[in-house]
Amino acid sequence: MVVTLLRNSAGMVVTLMDWGATLLSARIPLSDGSVREALLGCASPEHYPEQTSFLGASIGRYANRIANSRYTFAGETVQLSPSQGENQLHGGPEGFDKRRWQIVxxxxxxxxxALTSDDGDQGFPGHLCATAPRRNIV
Incomplete structure (x- = not known):
C-alpha cells in the first residue's frame, strides 16, 4: 500500500492510501497547541483491506444498497454481484473500496x-474511469 501525506499552511495533516483511495487520518492543530484526530479509522493501514465498515474509503460504482442485487435499465434487468445477503452494498464484494487506485x-x-472499472465489473454495464481528487487547502 502507498501512503500519502497532504499538509496545509495551518498545520493540518491528512493521510491517505491508494487502497480504496482511503482517508486514513486528518490531524488538526488546535489553538492550545494540541492536535486532534478528526477521523474514525483502523489502528493501522494493513487492517483496511479486512474491515467491512468502509471507513474513509471511496465507494463505488454505486453508494448505498441495491435490493436483490438487480435493477432495470432501458427495459433490461441488470444482475449485480451480491455483497450483503441477496443485496449489493456500495458497489459489490470487490467494490472501489477493495481496489488499489493509481496515483495520477x-x-x-x-x-x-484514478481507477478503471471495466464493462461487467460487479455486474455493472459500461466502461468507467473514476477519479478521486483529494486536497488539503487553507
Whole structure:
C-alpha cells in the first residue's frame, strides 16, 4: 500500500492510501497547541483491506444498497454481484473500496487517484474511469 501525506499552511495533516483511495487520518492543530484526530479509522493501514465498515474509503460504482442485487435499465434487468445477503452494498464484494487506485498526480497539498472499472465489473454495464481528487487547502 502507498501512503500519502497532504499538509496545509495551518498545520493540518491528512493521510491517505491508494487502497480504496482511503482517508486514513486528518490531524488538526488546535489553538492550545494540541492536535486532534478528526477521523474514525483502523489502528493501522494493513487492517483496511479486512474491515467491512468502509471507513474513509471511496465507494463505488454505486453508494448505498441495491435490493436483490438487480435493477432495470432501458427495459433490461441488470444482475449485480451480491455483497450483503441477496443485496449489493456500495458497489459489490470487490467494490472501489477493495481496489488499489493509481496515483495520477500528487504534491504536498493534493493527490489525484484514478481507477478503471471495466464493462461487467460487479455486474455493472459500461466502461468507467473514476477519479478521486483529494486536497488539503487553507
Amino acid at each position: 498526480n500528487q504534491n504536498d497539498r493534493q493527490v489525484l487517484f
